[in-house]
Each structure stands twice: as structure tokens, then as C-alpha cells.
Amino acid sequence: MTTPDAAAGSALGAAAARLRVAVPSVADRVAAELRLQLAEGALLPGARLTESAIAEDLGVSRNTVREAFAELAAERLVVRHPNRGVFVASLESGDIHDVYTVRRAVEVSAIRAGGSPERVAAVRAAVEEGKAAAAADDEEALGTANQHFHRAIVAMAGSRRLDTIMAQVLAEMRLFFHKATVDAHFYRGWLPDNEEICQALEAGDPDRAGDLLLAYLDRSEERQAAVHGD
Amino acid sequence: MTTPDAAAGSALGAAAARLRVAVPSVADRVAAELRLQLAEGALLPGARLTESAIAEDLGVSRNTVREAFAELAAERLVVRHPNRGVFVASLESGDIHDVYTVRRAVEVSAIRAGGSPERVAAVRAAVEEGKAAAAADDEEALGTANQHFHRAIVAMAGSRRLDTIMAQVLAEMRLFFHKATVDAHFYRGWLPDNEEICQALEAGDPDRAGDLLLAYLDRSEERQAAVHGD
DNA sequence: ATTGGGCGATTGTTCAACAATCCGACGATT
DNA sequence: AATCGTCGGATTGTTGAACAATCGCCCAAT
Known part of the structure; x- marks a missing residue:
């Protein structure tokens, strides 16, 4: 030995x-x-x-x-x-749209591809993680749970490159969050969205999940643009 | 002064x-x-x-x-x-699927977004560039024209980040091409595809263009996998 | 108020050195 | 003869110091 x-x-x-x-x-x-x-x-x-x-x-x-x-x-x-x-790095207002354009491309494409049951299970796990964090009133955990959710979605595509792209974009966004601190209510908003998207996935309807995710991203971008004095 | x-x-x-x-x-x-x-x-x-x-x-x-x-x-x-x-870097067979997964995400998302008339015109220009290269029997120019075509498509989204992602992926693919030289006929295959996709765009039907592009990418990946000892 | 000239500080780049690590060859052991 | 340990050469990883180039700023002069 x-x-x-x-x-x-x-x-x-x-x-x-x-x-x-x-x-x-x-x-x-x-x-x-x-x-x-x-x-x-x-x-x-x-x-x-x-x-x-x-x-x-x-x-x-x-x-x-x-x-x-x-x-x-x-x-x-x-x-x-x-x-x-x-x-x-500091994101300008133009960068917000840019980042969300990447997210729309990567996330929606990944979710539409379907994904194995284990991958869907990972998404479900992230949703539950978010609920637990909300119940515990842990803002920090709530934020990371959301990132886990979106990373789990991208992971459905099973592409290393897509994963790293997503990781980078999320890192950029984290940077942005620190600049303009958002209120506590902001984080809770997407909990139902995540749940609904996850259910669509579990029901074997990735197209619907994609539509929901797309709508969510659009709304999220709007909110971000509003917060960041457009 | x-x-x-x-x-x-x-x-x-x-x-x-x-x-x-x-x-x-x-x-x-x-x-x-x-x-x-x-x-x-x-x-x-x-x-x-x-x-x-x-x-x-x-x-x-x-x-x-x-x-x-x-x-x-x-x-x-x-x-x-x-x-x-x-x-x-040397792409393994697994990387091929990986790279195409990124391309599907980026290109299809960009083309579905529509894009201004100038951007569509840029796509048209790339198509014509390819035709000219084919007429001149210039393999080298044919290859770059194709890259211009796909970059023009991504440029429709107007996102700097998406552009650089696409540039990187294309650079990776170029690397791969050198490893397994493809025959001359290979390049000409996509000329009609590009033309059709471009026409759909000009007709104001980005969704159809997206479907065509998606189908093209799937076919392209298959061919690549075949060439590169799957 | 604006222009222009230093001045200090920081970056860009080079060089030389050393430890850590890896590869291959050589030789010893079974 | 084949395998295993060991040694040496080569290359990378990292350091420290040095110097030119450049930038921002203060200050003086017009």
C-alpha cells in the first residue's frame, strides 16, 4: 500500500x-x-x-x-x-440586458432539452432548499438557493461549457447585487415561479417550463433595470 | 494641434x-x-x-x-x-456534443429574437459571401464565410457577451477542423441551408428561421461526430 | 481659469535564480 | 528477462528585484 x-x-x-x-x-x-x-x-x-x-x-x-x-x-x-x-467590474445598465440575454439563451435552451429524471430531481431539490430558507427567514440562503435552482436547470443540458458560462454569469450578477442592495421581499417573489417551473418539468412538459422560465427572466430583468436607475 | x-x-x-x-x-x-x-x-x-x-x-x-x-x-x-x-486543446468526441449544445443555445436564441433590418442585412451579406466563395472554388473563403454567417446570426441579439461566447466556440471548432480535415463537398452542403434561413429572416419569420437553424445544427453535429470516429 | 511642467506612484516587462515536479534512462533485484 | 527503484536532466512554478513607461495630481506660471 x-x-x-x-x-x-x-x-x-x-x-x-x-x-x-x-x-x-x-x-x-x-x-x-x-x-x-x-x-x-x-x-x-x-x-x-x-x-x-x-x-x-x-x-x-x-x-x-x-x-x-x-x-x-x-x-x-x-x-x-x-x-x-x-x-x-461594475455592471452598467446596458450590461443588465446583456447578461439577461445570455441567461435567456442558456437557461431556456437547457430546460427545453428535457433532461433525465435525476436532473429534474436536482431542480426539485433546489426548489425545496429555497422554501426551507424562506421558512427560516435566511436571506443569504435564499439567494444561494435561487442560484442553485438556475444552475440545476442549466445542468439539465449536461454540457460542461454551458455550466461554466452560467457560473460566470451568476458570478457577475452576484457582483451587481452587492452594488444595489435589494429589499427582502424581492427574493421571495420568485419562489412560486420556481415551484411552477419545476412542476411543469416533473409533468414532462419542458416546453411549458421553458415558456414560464422565459417569462420569469423577462420580469426579473425589468425589475433589475428599475432598481438600477435605468 | x-x-x-x-x-x-x-x-x-x-x-x-x-x-x-x-x-x-x-x-x-x-x-x-x-x-x-x-x-x-x-x-x-x-x-x-x-x-x-x-x-x-x-x-x-x-x-x-x-x-x-x-x-x-x-x-x-x-x-x-x-x-x-x-x-x-484537442476536442474529444464528447466535446463535439458539448460545443453544439452551446451553439444551439446561443444561435437559436439569437435568431428567434428577430433583430433589426441592418442585422438581417449582415446575415444576407454573409450568405452572398459564401456563394461568391463557392463560385470561386475557394475553400478557405468558404469556411470563413460560414463563420461570418453564424456570427451575424448571433450578432442579431446585440449582446457583447453572446458575441464573445460565439467567437470562442468558433475558435474551438476551427481547432477541431484542423485535426480531421473534411472533404470539399462537406462545405458546400450548408449553402442552401444558409440561404433558406436567411430568406425566412427576411420574410419576417424568425421562428421558422430558428427551426431551420436548429435542424441544421443537429445535422451538422451528426456529421461531425461521424467524421471524428464517434 | 487654463496651460504646462515636474513628481510620485503604479503598472508593464524583463531577468535571474531556486524549489518542485515530471519524464526517461539506467541499473539492481527477483 | 521483466519489473522496480533511483538518479539526472529538463521544464514548470514562484520569487524577488530591477527598470522603463505611463498615469494622475499638485503646483507654478501665464
């Missing part, structure tokens, strides 16, 4: 690359840390990220921070202003 | 960032160069890219090459194997 993975590894191959004992590079860890701070609102949109400050804070080299910035910039979480620095 | 942009710049603002006299950073230029070589098949899928070799070839630092790699990796044109190097 001195080399357990070597013994098992012979049979594997491509899987090895995916399973990799997971020792993310330092740059990846820096990016992850920044992503976290971005997600929980510690870094607000428009804020500047100084290379040297972050390098010192996290105890890494400036070059490494720079690589992490490249990752985040590719995810649009951060924008680079040449010779001026990187800033936390 | 010593500082023309400064005089004009006062009235501008956000536009300045976009118009920026266009001095891409060295890392960006390296990435662009590699993207070019990738596109024209100078670097085949699976090929290894050594940092030091490229750094020396292009006369830049290893760190800069590294940053360029980060860009390309974010675009999935290249994959990083930790401690082993970066390799030109």
Missing part, C-alpha cells in the same frame, strides 16, 4: 488529470481568494485592486497576483485599465 | 477606454500571435507549447508568455497540465 494511486492509476488515464490530487497553484489560490471576497461583497464594484497591496497581504509575489488577475479578467469579474490597474 | 485627442477627450469619457490608441500589451500580442498560429493550423491539437521556446522565438520574457497562456487557457484554446506544460 505504499503507492496506492500508482496501482490504480494504470487503469485510469484522462481521469487522472481531472482527479489530480488537487494542489491548485498559488495563482489559482489567490484568484480563489479574490473571487471569494468578490462574492461576499468585501470588494465592491469599482474598487481598485493594487498589485503590490494584494501581493503583500497574501504573501505572494506580484507576478503571481498578476496571473490571478488574468484569470479574473477572463471571467469578467475584474477589468484591466492599461497602465492604471485593475478594478472590480 | 499638438494634442488633438486631449482636446477631443474632454467631451468623451468611457469611449476613451474603448478607442484607446490601441497599444495592446506585449502579453496580448503574444496571445494574438499564438491564436493566429492556432487558427491557421500551424499548431496542431495536442502539440506542446514550451514557455522558453516561445519566449525566445518572440523575443519576450517567459513571464509574459505565461500571461499569454493564461488568456488562451481561459478561451479553452489551450489546456494547462500542472507542472507539465500547456498543450493545444
